Amino acid sequence: MTVSIKDVAAMAQVSPATVSRALAGGPVSAELRAKVEAAVKATGYRPNLSARRLRSRDSQTIGLIVADISNPFFTAVSRAVEDEAYKAGLRVILCNTDENPDKEEMYLKLMEEERVTGVIYAPTRATVGKLTRQSFNFPIVLIDRADAVSGQDAVVLDNFAAAAMLVEHLHSQGYRRIAGLFGNASTTGVERRTGYEEAMRRFGLTPQARFLAPSIEAAEKEAASWFNSGSAPEAVIASNGLFLMGVVRAMRAAGKSMPRDLAVAGFDNESWTELAGPGLTVIEQPVNAIGRTAMQLLLERLEDPDAPRRKVVLGGRCVIRGSTQTQQTSTAGAA
Amino acid sequence: MTVSIKDVAAMAQVSPATVSRALAGGPVSAELRAKVEAAVKATGYRPNLSARRLRSRDSQTIGLIVADISNPFFTAVSRAVEDEAYKAGLRVILCNTDENPDKEEMYLKLMEEERVTGVIYAPTRATVGKLTRQSFNFPIVLIDRADAVSGQDAVVLDNFAAAAMLVEHLHSQGYRRIAGLFGNASTTGVERRTGYEEAMRRFGLTPQARFLAPSIEAAEKEAASWFNSGSAPEAVIASNGLFLMGVVRAMRAAGKSMPRDLAVAGFDNESWTELAGPGLTVIEQPVNAIGRTAMQLLLERLEDPDAPRRKVVLGGRCVIRGSTQTQQTSTAGAA
DNA sequence: AAAGAGGCTGAAAACGATTTCAACAACTGG
DNA sequence: CCAGTTGTTGAAATCGTTTTCAGCCTCTTT
Numbered sequence: 001m002t003v004s005i006k007d008v009a010a011m012a013q014v015s016p017a018t019v020s021r022a023l024a025g026g027p028v029s030a031e032l033r034a035k036v037e038a039a040v041k042a043t044g045y046r047p048n049l050s051a052r053r054l055r056s057r058d059s060q061t062i063g064l065i066v067a068d069i070s071n072p073f074f075t076a077v078s079r080a081v082e083d084e085a086y087k088a089g090l091r092v093i094l095c096n097t098d099e100n101p102d103k104e105e106m107y108l109k110l111m112e113e114e115r116v117t118g119v120i121y122a123p124t125r126a127t128v129g130k131l132t133r134q135s136f137n138f139p140i141v142l143i144d145r146a147d148a149v150s151g152q153d154a155v156v157l158d159n160f161a162a163a164a165m166l167v168e169h170l171h172s173q174g175y176r177r178i179a180g181l182f183g184n185a186s187t188t189g190v191e192r193r194t195g196y197e198e199a200m201r202r203f204g205l206t207p208q209a210r211f212l213a214p215s216i217e218a219a220e221k222e223a224a225s226w227f228n229s230g231s232a233p234e235a236v237i238a239s240n241g242l243f244l245m246g247v248v249r250a251m252r253a254a255g256k257s258m259p260r261d262l263a264v265a266g267f268d269n270e271s272w273t274e275l276a277g278p279g280l281t282v283i284e285q286p287v288n289a290i291g292r293t294a295m296q297l298l299l300e301r302l303e304d305p306d307a308p309r310r311k312v313v314l315g316g317r318c319v320i321r322g323s324t325q326t327q328q329t330s331t332a333g334a335a
Numbered sequence: 336m337t338v339s340i341k342d343v344a345a346m347a348q349v350s351p352a353t354v355s356r357a358l359a360g361g362p363v364s365a366e367l368r369a370k371v372e373a374a375v376k377a378t379g380y381r382p383n384l385s386a387r388r389l390r391s392r393d394s395q396t397i398g399l400i401v402a403d404i405s406n407p408f409f410t411a412v413s414r415a416v417e418d419e420a421y422k423a424g425l426r427v428i429l430c431n432t433d434e435n436p437d438k439e440e441m442y443l444k445l446m447e448e449e450r451v452t453g454v455i456y457a458p459t460r461a462t463v464g465k466l467t468r469q470s471f472n473f474p475i476v477l478i479d480r481a482d483a484v485s486g487q488d489a490v491v492l493d494n495f496a497a498a499a500m501l502v503e504h505l506h507s508q509g510y511r512r513i514a515g516l517f518g519n520a521s522t523t524g525v526e527r528r529t530g531y532e533e534a535m536r537r538f539g540l541t542p543q544a545r546f547l548a549p550s551i552e553a554a555e556k557e558a559a560s561w562f563n564s565g566s567a568p569e570a571v572i573a574s575n576g577l578f579l580m581g582v583v584r585a586m587r588a589a590g591k592s593m594p595r596d597l598a599v600a601g602f603d604n605e606s607w608t609e610l611a612g613p614g615l616t617v618i619e620q621p622v623n624a625i626g627r628t629a630m631q632l633l634l635e636r637l638e639d640p641d642a643p644r645r646k647v648v649l650g651g652r653c654v655i656r657g658s659t660q661t662q663q664t665s666t667a668g669a670a
Numbered sequence: 671a672a673a674g675a676g677g678c679t680g681a682a683a684a685c686g687a688t689t690t691c692a693a694c695a696a697c698t699g700g
Numbered sequence: 701c702c703a704g705t706t707g708t709t710g711a712a713a714t715c716g717t718t719t720t721c722a723g724c725c726t727c728t729t730t
Binding site: 002046047048049050051053054059069070072075076078079082091093094096109110112113114115137216245248249252270271272274275276277 | 337381382383384385386388389394404405407410411413414417426428429431444445447448449450472551580583584587605606607609610611612
């Protein structure tokens, strides 16, 4: 049925060991190498990766565990990780936890059973604390989310500074009553909230922060309730792309306009933010750098398991658009 | 170092065979089963999936090969496939070809080496023709893209009818000079174009179709050139989410408004299409049904390899919004 | 010319599970 | 009471590779 290395060996009239060596670029005479290659082609041989991994005790595979693959932030990071992994000759197993701790546990278990060489991981807040105690037989690099105490390598955005940047910008545009919506599932939500609150106080303003489940609907409902009760703030900071969309939806449904009725700023420079209303002011995360750096940290950790733990903090870029600008200086079209 | 089934067996004072049976739910006395479970817990044993797959000759894994994971259509389909696979006790390997035939070949080769039990696959137009001749040692279910002749199972949108629906709608709104932008990498582009042209002729109109590379930039450039040369049509049909975004971007840059300067209709009901300008009229694909059906076809194919080939054609839903409506009947807000 | 080094090669032993097969015990039915 | 059945168990074979080890040949060095 299926053709194994023995079949190739038989056809090439050499031993299986020689076939293995020839394919791996080992020390084999040119003559035999040619015979092996011919036999491989003739038989259509494909090595069995399970057997290879079993014997060589090296899966050449890393796990990438993200919280939500439909979030463009994570797809962008994934692409960067995969490109980098590919260059290093590694395969990637992509897992999607839906911010669900049960799924996280299941996937971490799976990673152990797959004997991956390492994992890049965006954990929920519920799980990140437990990572220190539990120890895995592979190194972990955290992305996007990391607490202060966990001993893992990590690469994250400077969430504190980014949230403060948004507050400063809104303040400079004359906004004073600035609300904030933050995700309750991740450490990023907490950090961004702290940055927001700290900056607000610096300006002598009263923070008005809400923690929400990470979904479009949660943010939409919250914003809608403002309009219903007539208690809307002057401006809002949305802690991720989902919340941004929820706020914009609620405004649309209530017939409100940006920035007149509500100024909107948020995180994640997804392509649609440029097109909604007068364009949304956002913090752009260096998604490629995040993915690349995470892969790099992982490779270096594999080299030296005992090196000290490293946490790389990357800065965000503030992209200012019409949704927060009182006087229109942008080139916003009328579409 | 790492704990194997032998270690568990030794600790439980039984044979490795008994451990294997106990974990697989085989015929083992309650007494020994308890001892095994205790030993598993004590040792922290995790089965080695490579070894399991090698011996049992069943990877319990399917491949999912998509053209562009950053396209929300494919992420949505992926989620549906994964949910369904999970229910069936199968793992999913997700691969991203970037519409690149070389990557397609590489991943198909990888699937053979992983000994997957089946593959769900959205091929490029360049590759779909070759699939008939080449034969793999796993069944393939095509999604989104399939030609008429390939002998593979498939589940696709009724592209012909969907494109015609858009033409009819635009015609009913009084538009006559209707251009079309179609993807040159997939069979869907071709089918949608045919549906567009056929419907146009039915109304006595002259089709004006362009084939483009599947990127935002390509569509943006094309639309921009219309505005620069003053040769813009009255309406445009964009064959996918990327083209839609390109057109909207070009309109914004040129200061044009929808639908006054150009009516816009397209494919893929991504969440942002609701928020751009007056809302975009789109064909919504039944993404969940596509993923679920594909998985179902695959499972049935594994049951009966000799059953006749089946192609499931699903209908799209036309979501009408402000971007194509002359008199505003929609509830479009001012945001 | 003998000894040592170095390069290829094949036989055989892993890797860690599952599965076959035979052994054994305990019943059942005649 | 004996043959046959059923249900658990362990020894050993097996899956398809890689890797170790030893052997052989050739070439260099003294």
